[in-house]
Amino acid sequence: MWLMSTDSPPAAAHAAEIPAPTTNPPPGVLALFVAFAKMSLAGFGGVLAFARRGIVEEHRWMTADEFNETFALCHFLPGPNIVNLSVVFGSRFGGIAGAIAAFAGLVGPPMLLVTVLAALYARYGDVDALRRILAGVSCGAVGLLISVVFKMMMPLIKRRDVIGLVVMVAVFIAIGLVRLPLQAVLLVAIPISLAIAVVVRRRATA
Amino acid sequence: MTPNGNPIWALVWTFGLMSLFAVGGANAAIPEMHRVAVDIRHWLTERQFADIYAISQLSPGPNVLIVTLIGYSVAGVAGALAATLAMCVPTAALAYYASRLLTRSSGKSRWPAIIQAALVPLSIGLMAASALIVTQAADRTWAALLVTLAAAVVAAKTRLNPLWILLAGGILGLTGLI
Numbered sequence: 001m002w003l004m005s006t007d008s009p010p011a012a013a014h015a016a017e018i019p020a021p022t023t024n025p026p027p028g029v030l031a032l033f034v035a036f037a038k039m040s041l042a043g044f045g046g047v048l049a050f051a052r053r054g055i056v057e058e059h060r061w062m063t064a065d066e067f068n069e070t071f072a073l074c075h076f077l078p079g080p081n082i083v084n085l086s087v088v089f090g091s092r093f094g095g096i097a098g099a100i101a102a103f104a105g106l107v108g109p110p111m112l113l114v115t116v117l118a119a120l121y122a123r124y125g126d127v128d129a130l131r132r133i134l135a136g137v138s139c140g141a142v143g144l145l146i147s148v149v150f151k152m153m154m155p156l157i158k159r160r161d162v163i164g165l166v167v168m169v170a171v172f173i174a175i176g177l178v179r180l181p182l183q184a185v186l187l188v189a190i191p192i193s194l195a196i197a198v199v200v201r202r203r204a205t206a
Numbered sequence: 207m208t209p210n211g212n213p214i215w216a217l218v219w220t221f222g223l224m225s226l227f228a229v230g231g232a233n234a235a236i237p238e239m240h241r242v243a244v245d246i247r248h249w250l251t252e253r254q255f256a257d258i259y260a261i262s263q264l265s266p267g268p269n270v271l272i273v274t275l276i277g278y279s280v281a282g283v284a285g286a287l288a289a290t291l292a293m294c295v296p297t298a299a300l301a302y303y304a305s306r307l308l309t310r311s312s313g314k315s316r317w318p319a320i321i322q323a324a325l326v327p328l329s330i331g332l333m334a335a336s337a338l339i340v341t342q343a344a345d346r347t348w349a350a351l352l353v354t355l356a357a358a359v360v361a362a363k364t365r366l367n368p369l370w371i372l373l374a375g376g377i378l379g380l381t382g383l384i
Contacts, residue, residue, distance in 0.1 A: 073304065077297065121258075122278070125257065132379045134261070136257060136377065137261075140374060141259055175237045179241060
């Protein structure tokens with residue numbers, strides 16, 4: 001799998017001319033499990049940055065370009081992006097066993113930790129001091145999410161992407177204010193948004 | 207249409223379906239998690255939902271682990287495991303096959319760019335709805351809302367490690383200010 005993806009003719013020609021950034025041989029299943037577990041346990045508030053550092057810089061299993069191409073795929077698939085990423089990377093390196101190892105490394109150890117926290121919360125969640133601390137942490141966590149939304153919104157605003165902003169606001173109203181079910185909203189919104197994207201692309205090239 | 211008896215099956219059904227509709231990742235699916243867990247099935251109260259979101263942000267690992275916490279509060283360790291796997295496995299299988307398909311075909315298609323252009327505004331809208339819903343769940347007082355907005359400004363303007371912001375929130379909370 002992994003060789004196939006880099007063996008396309010342009011890439012091979014490129015590699016012959018310039019000594020391209022070298023990558024190490026693909027890791028085994030155990031190495032994949034350990035690497036993804038480490039990235040995941042280091043990843044407070046998002047694992048992506050740690051995944052990039054681990055895969056590209058530390059282990060050199062991929063070049064930065066290969067990483068970006070692979071991540072682009074995970075970005076428009078549904079579901080937790082970083083989980084998709086672990087499966088796609090794992091399968092590039094070691095087929096289905098690699099995919100399972102990377103996924104288990106990413107999700108298993110932090111899931112154990114979170115389960116312990118959940119048990120502690122179920123037991124002590126009503127203790128006054130803990131309630132007050134959690135109320136404060138919630139405020140911080142919500143603030144972080146708001147800042148992420150603003151950072152994501154800025155490119156649309158800077159490009160004066162009116163159509164994109166209209167789609168964004170419409171989804172916000174349907175889900176956030178009217179509280180419609182996600183499936184229903186997406187079944188309407190995705191076809192409309194796709195159609196708009198196709199029309200915009202045609203007009204840009206015409 | 208939905209199984210009502212066994213809570214494990216309810217979790218598997220809920221999150222298995224959500225997995226395939228979670229455009230923009232786990233944080234974009236928070237409104238749907240809230241709708242199902244708080245409004246429809248009454249698994250959690252509004253305050254518990256806010257607490258669980260805070261705990262999930264405090265812990266390392268992917269954001270999707272908020273479903274582990276929801277699963278635990280519904281059906282203990284088995285619920286935690288069932289909810290997590292249900293939320294991850296369907297989309298992971300999809301990712302596995304999509305990646306094999308795309309490696310085989312040439313990378314010249316213009317569809318990935320079009321799909322991305324279509325989905326980006328959608329997922330930002332979903333994230334904005336998530337922000338609104340967790341704000342409503344967490345911020346019951348004016349002081350809380352003020353701390354939230356301050357945290358948002360600090361996070362947007364500085365490159366401070368997010369953990370410090372969570373920690374500062376926790377300390378402010380302990381003093382009873384919020």
